[in-house]
Amino acid sequence: MIYFLHFPAAKILFLFLSQFINGKIVDSIIIGIITFILTTIVDMPYALLISVIIGVTNVIPFFGPYIGAIPSAILILLAEPKMGIYFIIFIIALQQFDGNVLGPKILGDSTGLSAFWVVFSILIGGGLFGVPGMILGVPTFAVIYYIVDMILDNKLKKKKLPVRSDSYDEWSYVDSSGEYIHSEEIKSKAEEK
Numbered sequence: 001m002i003y004f005l006h007f008p009a010a011k012i013l014f015l016f017l018s019q020f021i022n023g024k025i026v027d028s029i030i031i032g033i034i035t036f037i038l039t040t041i042v043d044m045p046y047a048l049l050i051s052v053i054i055g056v057t058n059v060i061p062f063f064g065p066y067i068g069a070i071p072s073a074i075l076i077l078l079a080e081p082k083m084g085i086y087f088i089i090f091i092i093a094l095q096q097f098d099g100n101v102l103g104p105k106i107l108g109d110s111t112g113l114s115a116f117w118v119v120f121s122i123l124i125g126g127g128l129f130g131v132p133g134m135i136l137g138v139p140t141f142a143v144i145y146y147i148v149d150m151i152l153d154n155k156l157k158k159k160k161l162p163v164r165s166d167s168y169d170e171w172s173y174v175d176s177s178g179e180y181i182h183s184e185e186i187k188s189k190a191e192e193k
Helices: 008-041 047-057 064-079 081-111 115-158 184-192
Strands: 172-174 180-182
Touching: 008 047, 008 081, 008 115, 047 064, 064 081, 081 115
Parallel strands: none
Antiparallel strands: 172 180
């Protein structure tokens, strides 16, 4: 393992993988807390037990929430059938929120990817390699994104062009000689209109 980390790409992959795992743990804790609060508010049986099960199994990408929801729903259905139906509806809504809003936001912040790229990498990784692809998709894509970003930044620096994306707006261009030009004249004419 130590020898493996002597390669620069391996260090980057290890860094992004650890950040992804930390982000997934934070996401799971938040989901567990939300589950506890809402199940306590509506007075569902076994609120603490169910929230722990949901939070722990949420660490497993894609299938984890359902692995935790099925036994929890059965447990609630046995105690109070009406509450069991409400719990199933609640879990479906919660997992939609987690999968489309909370998870991509937290995982994106921990790996430096936008929510779109997090969802994209999970879908591509899962489609190509199944469950291992879902687990390793985000950190692997984060490494690829980081390397491509470094290469592009290096090429821009060699050409003495700005590296930041926001430098390239509607008032800026690169002329035929390869020089970056930010035209205040074009900007002021556009603002006059």
